[in-house]
Every structure is written in C-alpha cells, then in structure tokens.
Amino acid sequence: MATTRAFLVVTGLVLGFAWWWGTSRKSSFRETLYRNYDYIIVGAGTAGCVLANRLSADPNVSVLLLEAGEETSFLNRWAIQFPVAAITLQRGSFDWKYETVPQKHACVGSNNNVSFWARGKGLGGTSSINYMMYSRGSRHDYNQWEELGCSGWSYANVLPYFLRSESVQIKELLKSQYHGHEGPVTVSDDTYGEAPNIIIEAAKQLGYKEGDLNGETDYGFMRVQSQSNKGLRQTMADAYLTPVLDRPNLHVMLGVHVSKVLFEDKRAVGIEYIHKDKPRNTVSVKKEVIVSAGTIGSPHLLMLSGIGPKSHLQDLQIPVVADLPVGDNLQDHVMTDAPSFETESPLVPTTSEIISFSMLLQYFYHGLGYLASPVMLAATGLINTKLSTMHNPSNIEHDIETKQAYEENKQANVENKQSDVENKQSGSENKQTNAESKQHSKDIKQSNTENKQPYLGNKQPDVQYFAASVLFGGEPLIKNNYLEISNMKSEVYNSLYGANAGKRGLQILTILLHPKSHGRIRLKSIDPLEHPIIDPQYLSHQEDIETLIDGIENAMKLEKTSAFEEIGAKLVQRTIPGCEGILYGSRAYWECYVRQQTLTVYHPVGTCKMGHRDDPTAVLDPQLRVKGVIGLRVADASIMPKIISGNTNAAVTMIAEKASDMILSSTS
Ligand SMILES: Cc1cc2nc3c(=O)[nH]c(=O)nc-3n(C[C@H](O)[C@H](O)[C@H](O)COP(=O)(O)OP(=O)(O)OC[C@H]3O[C@@H](n4cnc5c(N)ncnc54)[C@H](O)[C@@H]3O)c2cc1C
Secondary structure: OOHHHHHHHHHHHHHHHHHHHOOHHHHHHOOOOEEEEEEEEEEHHHHHHHHHHOOOOOOOOOOOEEEOOOOHHHHHHHHHHHHHHHHHOHHHHHHHHEEEEOOOOOOOOOOOHHOOOOOOOOOHHHOOOOOOOOOOOHHHHHHHHHHOOOOOHHHHHHHHHHHEEEEEOHHOOOOOOOOOOOOOEEEOOOOOOOOHHHHOOOOOOOOEEEEOOOOOOOOOEOOOOOEOOOOOOOOHHHHHHHHOOOOOOOOEEEEEEEEEEEHHHHHHEEEEEOOOOOOEEEEEEEEEEEEEOHHHHHHHHHHOOEEHHHHHHHHHHOOOOEEOOOOEEEEOEEOOOOOOEEEEEOOOOHHHHHOOHHHHHHHHHHOOOHHHOHHHEEEEEEOOOOOOOOOOOOOHHHHHHHHHHHHHHHHHHHHHHHHHHHHHHOOOOOOOHHHHHHHHHHHHHHHHHHHHOHHHHHOOOOEEEEEOOOOOOHHHHHHHHHHHHOOOOOOHHHHHHHHHHHOOEEEEEEEEOOOOOEEEOOOOOOOOOOOOEEEEOOOOOHHHHHHHHHHHEEEHHHHHHHHHHOEEEEEEEOOOOOOOOOOOOHHHHHHHHHHOEEEEEEOOOOOEEEEEOOOOOOOEEOOOOOOEEEEEEEEHHHHOOOOOOOOOHHHHHHHHHHHHHHHHHOOO
C-alpha cells in the first residue's frame, strides 16, 4: 500500500513537472503579429537569440524573432539540458536532418557516401543540440579575416565581444583578462576523472604546452571548456532569450518558416512566411531584416528571395534582385576517428562505470561526474603539423628562438636607425666611419627583413584533437543510435568498433582545421520547404588528406609517452573494410582510412561570405550588409570568410554581439 502511494505521488510529481515545463514558456510566444516591426530577425538559433536580446534592449525599438522550429517538447527539453543525451537529439524533431550529396572523394564508409548534417530546429537552434565545447579559434583567424578585407574584424576588434558574451566559471580563469566575467554565457570545466590529466601529461611529454587555448596559448592542450552551468547545457536561448521573453517590444513566433525577403526598389521591406497550414502571410519592416538562419538556411532564403548567382536563379526563373556568389565558399571541419588506444587501467572508465548509480547520484546532487561531460570529451589540442613537436621536438625551441631573434632584430634595427642618424650627423667629419656604418646598417636591414617573415609562432593551427575518455563502440546499447546519426555502414561499425564493447580506452578524433576543399549550396527547387543541395566536396584537395595523415601520425606517438605507458595504453590496430591489402599504418593506408571515415564536425560556415566591398567573392560587406540592396544583413556562421581554428558556436555568438552594435549604430 505504502509503495503504491509512493508510486502515485512520484508519478504525479513527474507529470505535474512535465506539464509545468511544457507550458511555462508557451504564453511568451505570439500567435498573431503586428503589421510591422523595426527589426525582423529570421531564425532563433545561436545568432538570432543574441540579436533578439541586444536589439530589444531599447524599449523604443520593436523586434520580431521568427523561428521555423516548434516549441520544444518535454522530452526534448530534458535531453537538451542533459549533456550526455546530446546524441539522442540528432535525426529527431529538433533536427533539420540535412544530408549532403554523395561525396566523390570521401565518406566511403557511409551509406551512399552521404554525410548527415545535423542542424538545430527550434529555440537556440544548433546551440541546443551541439556538444557544448567552448572554443574561440585562434587569434590568427581573425587577423586573417582583417587581412582579407574585413576591416574591423581583427582579434583586437573581436576580443571585446567574446568577453561581453561570457561569464567564466573555471577557478583558474576567474582573473584572466582573456575571459569575460559578467556575460550571459557560462563557461565551465565539466570534465571528470583522470583521463584529461593523462592525455595532457602525455602531450606535455611530447613537447606541447598546457595552456588556455581560449586565452594566451596559441597551440597546445587543455581540458575541455564547455557552455554549461553546473552540469546542465546552456543553450543560447537559455543565455540570451529566455531572460528577456517578457519584454513587450520583443515578439517571438515559433513554427514560422520564412519563405522570402520582400523588396521594393532594392530595399528590404518585409518578409513572407509560412505558418502551419495557413496561406502564406507577410509582415513589414521599418528598419532592417536580419537573416540568422545559419550556414544552410541563410543562403537558402537569400536565393529564394532573388539574391544569388544570376544564372542559377535564372535557371529556376527567380527574378534576380542582386547577382552575388551566395552559397559558394562552403567550408566545414572534417575529422576522422583515429587513433584509438585500449587500456585496462581503471583510471579510464568503462561505459557501465559512467552510467553507474554513483555517477547518477553525483550528477543529480552536484551536477558533476561523467554524466555532466558532453560526449565524454576530456581534452582538446591545437597543433600546427608543419611545426609539430611530435615530429620534431626542437621545433618549439626553434619557434621561441625565432621569436627572440625577431624581437632582438627589431630592437637592433631601432638602435641601428639611431646610430644611422648619429653617423649622418658626423658623416662629413668622418666619411670612413659613415661608410662602415652604412654597411652595418645594410647588414642589419637585411637580417631584419629576414626576420620580418612572420615567425613560425604566427601560424594558425591546422589540426585540432578531441580526446574522449571512452572508446567508440564501448557501449553497444547506443550502436543503433550512433549508426542512425552518423550514417556509417554497419559493416564498418562492426569491424572498427564491434570488439570495443565494454572495454576501457581513449578515443582521439583528428580534425582538419583549414580545408582547402570548398563546396557550395544551391537550390534544388523554388519550394522553400525543400532542402537545398549541399555539396561540401570533402577531401577534393590532396593537401587536406596530407594534413589529416600528419595529424593522425602525430597523435599515434602518444602511445610511446610514459603517461600512456603507465596506463598500458595500446594503439588499436584494426583494418577497416575497403582498406584491406594496404600496409597498416602506411600513409597510403591512412589515406584510404580518412576517405572511408570522413566525419563532419558539424561546423559548416562561409556561404554568405563577408569581405571587402570590392571583393567579387563576397556577399556581405564588413558591416554584414548584403551588397547591392538596402536594409538587409546576415549575421550567423555563414558570414565567415574563412573557417576558424576551433568549434564555431562561441565565434557565432561573438559575430552576433558585434552585429548588434553595428545595427544599433547604423543610420540606414
Ligand atoms: C552535433 C553538433 C555538435 C556541435 N558541437 C559544437 C561544439 O561542441 N562547440 C561549438 O562551438 N559548436 C558546435 N557545433 C556548431 C555550433 O553549434 C554552430 O556553429 C552554431 O550553433 C551555429 O549558429 P547559427 O546561428 O549560425 O545557426 P543555428 O544555430 O543553426 O540557427 C539557425 C536558426 O534558424 C532557423 N531557421 C533556418 N531557416 C529558417 C527559416 N527559413 N525560417 C525561420 N527559421 C529558420 C533554424 O531553425 C535555427 O533555429 C555543433 C553542431 C552540431 C550540429
């Protein structure tokens, strides 16, 4: 009797909580709209949530935020918050379920050579389904953007926006000048156990630095920093939108698919949208439409609206508003699931230890433990394979020496200029001394020119590692889920991961940071609800293969470090189907491997490229305004001229923060 009563009480509480959770935000969303708004934002993803918050901060400005996804179901909201449940969100109702076209040079281990591209559909967009890793990329990425003609986007220019968005919770970084302390996005260290320490120690034994890769350290290793708070995911909707949903000047409508931006004489005057089964409707804008529909959604919408490559639009009989290379410049990080190391050391968990009762208690009481750690990511590293210490440990010293020589020569040059001036003054008195000095000056100038070549430390990282404290395939229960989200052929899964069931180990993922292979997005039809054609052209450039192989070979050297030897970590050597007959571990083998196991890191960017106004490959100017029209901007991951050296969510947040300042200070 007592048990039944307890059961009923608990069930009642759970259902009551579910009902409350499911309905608590509903009243904040609109079913009807005003006729016009000052600003219309398309897409409530990472960028859209930031913009909605910042633009509506002025109560005199009216803002409309439109999102295609519906309100999140109770189950989805639970899975969104619970970090280890992240993979259950892909291929579900919260995912657009995009797919690439079959890849000619890659994805051979996937069914039909197709890569599945998850993108979030609902409040928070992709920040609600991502793996929460907080990584800003390298300072050199943004300096490169500036050099490419994006004035105002150097590292010095963007750093304040990273700081404005962040509220770091990590003890060691509480005083760091590279981190923000009062922003909406909480950044935590949710790693757990010994695996992060072991990986970082091993990397140090290979000559790498341990340091804050979101701070002063250019390359090296660190524990994963994540966008979470006490073990709960923080979506960009949680951070930026939910706290301001009660602002009367901010209207948010869900389940609205924006089908077109409307123009009058090249000025954006509103948008057309599809809401449920109702006839298409429109809403007008007084100031600007801001498209934040993501790297796929934004070019899709622009092309449907007549902004895109002229001949492509004409083929589909879409009237051309502006002839721009929309959809080009598609870049994504690709990774491969190698190398992996097996161990019997209890310092590394099995999946049954991860999902144990004690870990559940740890998580629910303290927000700590393995279950708080997104996809068990323990550490990350940024390296430049051309400089890699794993190839040649003296490189780091060389790097430091080159930097020192550069600084010394800068100083010598200043001194030399000084002595030049002095010598000129005394030149008439002592021609001999002057001639010597000229020669000396020439020598110094020569050596200074040589040292002006950027010192090696100036280079961007070209490979990133994610190190997880589990082996892929360790938990057979999620095999079907994994196959479903990755589109991996089951025979590939079985031969690679089948024997990992229940085992301990460390999984390294090797990521290509700056692919030379670029792809594109094009319309499949003029139906706004039909997905566009996505072709990343993965690994179509041979250099990409070489860099990935360098990255794998470097990481394999971890096996020989004493940190790995102490836990008995052994390289897992299993030949993948399709690569039989090629010598295991040779470069030819790894080439075959990466062409088979080409996995997206889910970081597509670049399809509405920002650039100098005169750059014919740019869609946007550095103020993110669409060229050739008025009153229309794009702000999201699609604006990146070059992909950054890290995960993309923090950079998109920064982009939207900066865009909000540009929009609010604009007079157009
Ligand atoms: C599985 C996965 C793991 C990832 N892991 C990480 C990670 O660990 N760390 C990290 O930094 N990054 C990660 N990312 C990438 C990162 O989350 C994205 O780069 C970022 O969220 C993109 O933000 P965005 O604003 O450009 O687009 P989105 O967040 O995708 O927002 C676009 C929004 O627009 C809406 N929309 C699209 N079209 C329309 C339309 N026509 N009408 C109305 N609404 C529309 C969409 O529904 C969506 O809500 C991951 C991504 C995935 C998929």
